[in-house]
Amino acid sequence: MALKQRQLARRVIGVARRSETIPQAIELGAIDEGGLDPLAAVSEADLVILATPVLQMAGLLRAIAPALPAGCIISDAGSSKADITSVADSLGLGEFVGGHPMAGSEKKGVDYARADLFVGATYFLTPTVHTDGDAVSRVAQLVQGLGALPVVLSPERHDRIVAVTSHLPHLLAASLMKLILNETTRDPLTGKGMATGLRDVTRTTSGDVEMWRDVYVSNRGRLLEALESFGAVCAEVRALLEKGEASAIAEWLAGAKRFREEVYGSQPSASGPPEGQQDRPRRTSR
């Protein structure tokens, strides 16, 4: 949709798993035409972007590789990069440029397509030593055309970063839901204590199971390392709680708050005011 609206592609061909998706995507202006057969779709392409759950990508890449026209650039939108880039390298696909837009939501499918999704977002690109430099710079230009910020780094470095900033947060939110589910069995009033703060904390948990399963499996080494580092931070705060020194706890909390506000600003509540309250003026006299 962004490629079309920004006139970055003359013709966009979509490949879906279900035929119903094709007319929906055409109606939304996301694609010009579409079908269910990847091999047919790529046969005249200048650029192919894979956007399946990550564990399906290697097989898909192997399947389409023989049908790709000479010089065709290939990229993907998967959340882990070491596996797919090594498959591309093993297939000798020098024009494969791994990509990962840091944008999206827990919602799935063409119904939630948005042409402005990438505006202002980081878009990781993960070339290897075997990747063609010209392909990298062309994909980087395209990413800029979408309004995103291309950030080039190695697949391994990428996977380490997103394990901490994206995959671990998901795992913690899901673990929290599991814990509260256990507690609900133990004390049925537990559910009454679930408010809007928790709703936002666990929002990503509503994401697609298949997508996240593949992320967990494909990046599990890094995710396990991130979980271990997280355990060390928890041990720190556990020690603070055991001592019960208010000033040390306040300092710890202030550090977390300061860093979050550095990164995200002190934005209004993510969940926002309820319906009909959006326009009430806020005083800014503080």
Added chain:
Amino acid sequence: MALKQRQLARRVIGVARRSETIPQAIELGAIDEGGLDPLAAVSEADLVILATPVLQMAGLLRAIAPALPAGCIISDAGSSKADITSVADSLGLGEFVGGHPMAGSEKKGVDYARADLFVGATYFLTPTVHTDGDAVSRVAQLVQGLGALPVVLSPERHDRIVAVTSHLPHLLAASLMKLILNETTRDPLTGKGMATGLRDVTRTTSGDVEMWRDVYVSNRGRLLEALESFGAVCAEVRALLEKGEASAIAEWLAGAKRFREEVYGSQPSASGPPEGQQDRPRRTSR
């Protein structure tokens, strides 16, 4: 503000720490009059509600106790209840009814006051064996008048529940920010991996440090227990990751997703579409 708008109180007197707050609160329609002196404010009250950070409540309650008119009901809005209710009991304040509205945001101060904050929210009330039954039922009626759902339970049971549903989620979000801050020192590109999912996961971290410090300190026993239970859930998912069985991981994820959707429904993204996109129709053909 809710008491005034719903005409549940003839006259509301506000007590603030800073004199600037009083005219702001009057202008917003939250109070009729106000001042800085709690003793003067409570001298003719039918109902007193304490709403300071929890560690200040015991001292405040001791200070105002001699000035309270006979039959005056006292409640509070603190996030932990065992400490304050035992102080009230020790002072012989049978009209003290501990309260905790499960509503609010990470924002602080009268600027963020909202008359509809309590609508649909759980409002915990935590009487003890020493609490006057009539006081409990009057506070419960008031809470219903605010549009909230009064849920009566023991202070200890309350503290155990909110440790899991509110305090632990805050601690995990803050620990996550601490971990990412550490990682940012190690790899400066880490910040590029921080997207909207993480922003929502860590929103509560921007809450008031003093308020949260007091919550951590006052409920630290329960919070430590919750953290330990959380560690056990993390150990489960760690074992799944180590085995790397996709189907077991998918089942674990599906359980978390199912429970979240049971509780919160599959609501639209908490962060919502960006400005100007709110009204775009969504297909519902799925």
